[in-house]
Amino acid sequence: MRDASEMELILNGYGLTTAQILYRMPDHPHLLQTYIWQEYDLAPRFPALFRFVEFWREKLEGPLHSVSYTHRKLIAPNEWRSVNGELVLH
Secondary structure (H helix, E strand, O other), X not given: OOOOOHHHHHHOOOEEEEEEEEEEOOOOOOOXXXXXXXXXXXXXXXXXXXXXXXXXXXXXXXXXXEEEEEEEOOOOHHHOOOOOOOOOOO
């Protein structure tokens, strides 16, 4: 996925996923902190989001409280179509 341009990802069905992650501070577990994560991902399986959450659980000290997300395709199927041809204006 990292080798493809943003436009290629969008045309291949990826959409922009934004997640709000609430986690507990390691030194003060009674406090919650917010982290915003954003990446191009494939709905409905969200492989990039799940990889990030697994990374968080394995590598970071702040235990997760909750994850809420939203997903939006930037180009809907009815907004884009392939056109073969050329129009030349003089």
